[in-house]
Amino acid sequence: MKQDIILAGVGGQGILSIAFVIDSAALKNGFQVKQAEVHGMSQRGGAVQSHLRLSDERIFSDLIPKGEADMILSVEPLETLRYLDYLRPEGIVVSSSTPFINIPDYPDIEAVLGKIREVPGHLIIDSEKLAREAGSARTQNMVMLGAASRYLMVKKDDLVEFIGVLFKTKNESTVAANIKAFELGRGAAGPYA
Amino acid sequence: MKAELLLGDEAVALAALHAGLTAAYSYPGTPASEILEYLIKLAEEHKHLKASWSVNEKVAYEEALGVSFAGKRALVSMKHVGLNVAADPFMNSAITGTNGGLVLAVADDPSMHSSQNEQDSRYYAQFAQIFCFEPSNHQEAYDMTRRAFDLSEETGLPVMVRLVTRLSHSRSMVQPCEARGENELSYGASSDWTLLPVNARRRFKILLEKQPSLTRLAEESEFNRLELNDKDRSLGVIASGIAYNYVMENLTSKGKAPSVLKIGTYPIPETLCRQLVNHVDTVLVVEEGYPFIEKMLRGLFGIPGKTLRGKLSGDLPLSGELSPEVVRPALGLPGLPRRELSGFQLVARPPQLCQGCPHADALIALNKALEGYPGANVFSDIGCYTLGAYPPYKAVQTCVCMGASVSMAKGGAEAGVSPSVAVIGDSTFGHSGLTPLLDAAAANTNMTVVILDNATVAMTGGQPSYASGERLVRLIEGAGVPREHIRVIEPLPKNLEKNIKVIKEELAHEGISVIVAVRECVVEARKKKRRD
Ligand SMILES: Cc1ncc(C[n+]2csc(CCOP(=O)(O)OP(=O)(O)O)c2C)c(N)n1
Ligand code: SF4
Numbered sequence: 207m208k209q210d211i212i213l214a215g216v217g218g219q220g221i222l223s224i225a226f227v228i229d230s231a232a233l234k235n236g237f238q239v240k241q242a243e244v245h246g247m248s249q250r251g252g253a254v255q256s257h258l259r260l261s262d263e264r265i266f267s268d269l270i271p272k273g274e275a276d277m278i279l280s281v282e283p284l285e286t287l288r289y290l291d292y293l294r295p296e297g298i299v300v301s302s303s304t305p306f307i308n309i310p311d312y313p314d315i316e317a318v319l320g321k322i323r324e325v326p327g328h329l330i331i332d333s334e335k336l337a338r339e340a341g342s343a344r345t346q347n348m349v350m351l352g353a354a355s356r357y358l359m360v361k362k363d364d365l366v367e368f369i370g371v372l373f374k375t376k377n378e379s380t381v382a383a384n385i386k387a388f389e390l391g392r393g394a395a396g397p398y399a
Numbered sequence: 400m401k402a403e404l405l406l407g408d409e410a411v412a413l414a415a416l417h418a419g420l421t422a423a424y425s426y427p428g429t430p431a432s433e434i435l436e437y438l439i440k441l442a443e444e445h446k447h448l449k450a451s452w453s454v455n456e457k458v459a460y461e462e463a464l465g466v467s468f469a470g471k472r473a474l475v476s477m478k479h480v481g482l483n484v485a486a487d488p489f490m491n492s493a494i495t496g497t498n499g500g501l502v503l504a505v506a507d508d509p510s511m512h513s514s515q516n517e518q519d520s521r522y523y524a525q526f527a528q529i530f531c532f533e534p535s536n537h538q539e540a541y542d543m544t545r546r547a548f549d550l551s552e553e554t555g556l557p558v559m560v561r562l563v564t565r566l567s568h569s570r571s572m573v574q575p576c577e578a579r580g581e582n583e584l585s586y587g588a589s590s591d592w593t594l595l596p597v598n599a600r601r602r603f604k605i606l607l608e609k610q611p612s613l614t615r616l617a618e619e620s621e622f623n624r625l626e627l628n629d630k631d632r633s634l635g636v637i638a639s640g641i642a643y644n645y646v647m648e649n650l651t652s653k654g655k656a657p658s659v660l661k662i663g664t665y666p667i668p669e670t671l672c673r674q675l676v677n678h679v680d681t682v683l684v685v686e687e688g689y690p691f692i693e694k695m696l697r698g699l700f701g702i703p704g705k706t707l708r709g710k711l712s713g714d715l716p717l718s719g720e721l722s723p724e725v726v727r728p729a730l731g732l733p734g735l736p737r738r739e740l741s742g743f744q745l746v747a748r749p750p751q752l753c754q755g756c757p758h759a760d761a762l763i764a765l766n767k768a769l770e771g772y773p774g775a776n777v778f779s780d781i782g783c784y785t786l787g788a789y790p791p792y793k794a795v796q797t798c799v800c801m802g803a804s805v806s807m808a809k810g811g812a813e814a815g816v817s818p819s820v821a822v823i824g825d826s827t828f829g830h831s832g833l834t835p836l837l838d839a840a841a842a843n844t845n846m847t848v849v850i851l852d853n854a855t856v857a858m859t860g861g862q863p864s865y866a867s868g869e870r871l872v873r874l875i876e877g878a879g880v881p882r883e884h885i886r887v888i889e890p891l892p893k894n895l896e897k898n899i900k901v902i903k904e905e906l907a908h909e910g911i912s913v914i915v916a917v918r919e920c921v922v923e924a925r926k927k928k929r930r931d
Contacts, residue, residue, distance in 0.1 A: 217750065250753060271724050273736055287745060290739070313746060
């Protein structure tokens with residue numbers, strides 16, 4: 207059993223927090239993990255991606271080969287498209303519909319979403335709306351993790367547990383908002399799987 | 400001991416601690432910064448450990464060398480270009496030799512994710528004639544660093560551990576082993592450490608005499624492994640470091656099994672190489688960085704009767720990092736089926752200055768002040784402000800290496816550039832800007848240096864900067880810049896007009912002048928606030 211996930215977004219959107227939660231849940235269940243991160247230059251509002259690999263067998267490459275990704279999990283729709291060529295033909299996309307516009311030539315958002323919809327297994331989530339509902343616009347990453355959680359090979363309860371660990375140094379309302387964001391995302395992803 | 404999920408950088412740091420480390424030094428630089436950052440964290444619990452940022456890589460290396468002289472163990476870490484700065488003590492430390500174990504961890508940045516070039520540090524190890532490890536995964540990063548300290552003490556030489564971005568910045572589980580204590584204090588012999596020609600000649604001979612033993616160590620190392628396939632002798636692969644992963648990633652999924660020699664040490668294991676070459680018709684060399692091993696195998700005339708493939712033959716690219724899909728065709732495998740993005744123009748999203756960044760205000764003021772000076776040139780340095788090269792600022796015209804803004808502005812001024820302006824951050828100024836300023840002040844060169852003091856090393860994640868605040872102003876004055884031409888401004892939108900005026904006055908001054916723009920990095924200020 208294996209799962210290769212491309213995490214995508216813009217610097218500051220909390221991609222590495224998503225990675226931490228999935229990693230920790232996978233390790234708790236005895237899976238092997240490799241997680242390539244982006245540090246440095248690319249973080250200042252630039253495109254950011256992380257390769258997350260979970261498997262019950264030895265993982266060689268830190269990078270997911272193009273054509274091996276089972277999922278693109280993205281907090282920003284334009285960033286979703288940037289990594290499409292990593293996806294297996296039958297791989298799925300779980301993407302936010304909320305654009306992060308910090309460049310002058312950001313394309314028409316409808317065209318961006320249209321391209322995402324061309325992927326048969328796509329799930330588009332209004333992460334901003336749900337994050338606000340959860341109490342903080344900063345929880346969009348957890349909304350998206352919640353939406354993806356139905357398709358991950360780790361258990362929901364473990365994910366929730368490590369969201370708690372991630373924010374353990376913050377106050378209780380932060381933890382609650384993030385867990386609520388996760389639940390709202392999961393709810394929005396529909397009842398199946 | 401419990402297994403831990405660690406960055407490649409952190410695995411190196413932890414191994415050094417467990418090897419009985421006394422002190423660690425570094426100057427920030429992606430992708431190596433997390434080595435010292437982790438050791439600083441570890442030092443909170445391990446009180447004997449000294450882990451601190453140095454003012455530059457040369458200083459860091461020399462501090463580590465001092466620890467080694469005193470018989471104790473030291474780790475010095477840096478990014479690849481940092482070793483250019485530290486090359487002098489590095490090369491000479493192979494001549495003095497070491498007393499306590501000295502390990503240099505260098506992180507290369509193929510594809511230049513955050514660097515000006517993609518130089519390959521293995522050449523430096525070869526240049527200095529020292530042993531080098533190249534881990535392929537996190538466990539090896541740990542095990543090799545541990546071994547590197549032993550090997551340094553066995554051979555009396557510094558040992559290099561070469562990392563690359565994708566290992567430095569990837570996480571995986573690491574099983575640590577028992578920690579050991581520090582060495583006792585014991586001074587090196589002055590006849591070994593005083594490199595007067597008479598001693599240096601003797602020491603260099605000793606270094607040369609050690610070479611066969613380094614080769615022997617490579618031959619015996621468990622980090623080099625040969626797996627021969629007797630059924631299929633068509634192809635043999637030599638793969639080093641993380642390139643080995645890309646080879647295996649492709650092979651395991653496809654049931655194809657050429658003979659594979661995994662290389663993890665330099666010197667490379669000659670006997671194993673010969674065995675592989677003799678066994679197969681075609682040898683493919685896969686390595687991250689320059690075609691270092693491939694060149695060695697090829698020599699001037701190639702290997703008679705064999706086909707040698709790799710970067711030089713065009714089977715793999717000469718620039719940029721490897722990846723599973725880049726390696727695939729060289730193994731004779733077709734690309735994997737995958738989704739494509741068609742009929743859509745992807746736009747780039749380059750990194751940019753943060754909202755409210757003090758550098759933005761300083762650069763806007765500088766741009767305004769320079770209006771009406773068609774001959775002006777702004778020589779920049781390396782830091783967040785280099786992003787000012789992008790629109791809307793387009794405020795700087797060069798970026799070469801740490802400190803080069805000041806020295807190039809002096810050279811430019813002497814060649815006739817006017818106004819000749821240097822833009823440099825506080826940390827970069829401390830690293831390599833002070834010495835050229837001393838030059839310019841002594842010559843009273845007609846140039847203006849703008850020092851952007853945001854009180855941190857922002858580009859690499861907010862490490863401490865020493866040439867900042869009051870000390871910075873005193874340093875400038877001490878270098879000989881006249882007090883009346885050291886102007887301190889606060890780069891804020893509301894001060895724009897005032898700041899333009901100050902800059903204009905100094906541009907008009909015939910001679911050296913320095914403008915210090917003081918305002919804290921907003922990211923660091925926010926972090927500080929959250930901590931309090
Ligand atoms: C020799 C060398 N060492 C380290 C680096 C990595 N590096 C790039 S910029 C920088 C320092 C930036 O600090 P500062 O000049 O204060 O500017 P800031 O980013 O704070 O604006 C460092 C350490 C490098 N490029 N070259
Ligand atoms: S990190 Fe600090 S110095 Fe760098 S761009 Fe952001 S505010 Fe400016």
